[in-house]
Amino acid sequence: MESDTGFYQPNLSVRPALEALLTRTGGRFDSQARQGRVLAAALMACAETGYANLTIADIAQRARVSTATIYADYRDRDALLVAAIELVLEIVAQDVIELPDTQDPVRQVELLLIAHGAVYRDPLMIWILRMHVTLASSGHGHLHRIGRQVFEGIDRFWAAFLGGLVQAGHLQPLDPERAVPVILGPVERCTILARLACGPYHQPGPALETVARHAAHTLFAACGSASVQARLGASPAPLPPELAAGQPRDVPGALPPVPPPAAGGSPLELRLAAALAPTSERQSAADRRHRILLGAASECQARGYRLASMVEAAGRSRASTATLYKMFADKVDLFTSAVEQEGQPDVDRPLPAAPLAGQLDTLARELSDPQTAWIHSLIMASEIADTDRITALGRARWSALEQRLAAQLPQTGDELILAVNFLLGGIERTGVLGLILFGRPVVDTDQLQALCHAGAALWQAGAPQPARSATGATG
DSSP: OBOTTSSBOOOOOHHHHHHHHHTOOOOTTOHHHHHHHHHHHHHHHHHHHOTTTOOHHHHHHHHTSOHHHHHHHOSSHHHHHHHHHHHHHHHHHHOOOOOOSOSOHHHHHHHHHHHHHHHHHSHHHHHHHHHHHHHHTTTOTHHHHHHHHHHHHHHHHHHHHHHHHHHTTSBOOBOHHHHHHHHHHHHHIIIIIHHHHHOTTOOOSSOHHHHHHHHHHHHHHHHBOHHHHHHTTOOOOOOOGGGBTTOOSSOSSOOOOOOOOOTTOSOHHHHHHHHHSOOSSOOOHHHHHHHHHHHHHHHHHHHHHHHOOHHHHHHHTTOOHHHHHHHOSSHHHHHHHHHHHHOOOOTTOOOOSSOHHHHHHHHHHHHTOGGGHHHHHHHHOTTTTTSHHHHHHHHHHHHHHHHHHHTTOOOOHHHHHHHHHHHHHHHHIIIIIHHHHHOGGGOOHHHHHHHHHHHHHHHHHHSOOOOOOTTOOOO
16 A cells, blocks of 8 residues: 555565564474574674674574574574575565555556565665675575575566556556566666665665656556557557567667777786786886786685685785785775776776667676676675775766766756666666676576667657757767
8 A cells, every 4th residue: 555655665674574583482492483583683683793793692692592502503604694695585585565556557567666676775685685795606606596586586576467467458568578677677776786886875866766656657658558658648659679579589680799808908817817927027016016906806706705815815916925914904905905906987988889779788798797797796795895995986886887878868967867777777687686696697698688679669769858969879
């Protein structure tokens, strides 16, 4: 139902579910209740104190059990936190958001999108996903599979929901595999991705409710039945072929080839090898620092931040650990410096002179590049993400991405902000979220291309397009 403020209030939230587990009593031999308390206590304690300060004793006190009881079930903190994250993902996967009580299909989609985004807006949920990133990239790869199953379940719910709107005559027959990511992406971008990429308390861009309203209106203005389109003030038009059901699965039209890497932009291992190559000239202090940071980046790329060590980074860069400790205060300083060196945004890199789908494809390939996955992982890692330097870098990369796309669009003001968020949402959902939360195998470049076409077609068909200036970019 709708609240007094006019917005749908879902009852799906992670924190109340964990608090309910934490207060369960059960008998002495009720192992299920005891295990629930331990897992909930682990997440609540870690969210408050951070991973580095988390102790089994604190968890035991919160869960009202002995430390021996915890160690009997879990060999260490990591095993305990992995089980706790699995529990949360199971809660999210099994809970169902009830359909809002309204007969207006546009409003129904809008309210469901708000409910969907509200799940991720909770700071506790953001922290849990940060821990997911940290652990999944450091020896617990099965978390990728579990996360993928959760998101696939969400997609199935939305595909069935949109299918119901088609059967009711509110939407034209569309392809849910392309429509669902494009519609959910903007909402997830302004909630989960904004927090993961820009810091736990940073909320750039438009509000969730505004994004949901924009996405719902765009969907029906482009894909709605003639009567719905007319009611929204749109000129009734057939569905763009990129979104139509029963169309060939190949991507319509040719996209520009992947541009060759710029000078110095070769894969990380090759650059490190070049920096380690013998030379007759004495290396400067700046060269040594550059080589060491390449070694640190290589270590983090190979093993993830949690398992990365200064000793291994020193070995990769052929330096002594004493040298590293002279140059960097600790592990956080070293790997923060490495990601600052390798992760600086390229604001001036132009997008190709191509239709909008081709420009989105260029950005999608950059975002899903496995060579830069470690940068995303480190920016989102729970142990380092809220440091000022990492937060600043994440915001700079986020802003640069938006600026590059915004420069190609004719909109201004709030409409431009909404357009950028909408167009980037689907490809980031499939690219960045797929790469970091689900692991590399889920990132399908063909699917990304299809989403670039679908997102561009949906936006161009559903959003009001202002007249272009003589110097306007392609769209």
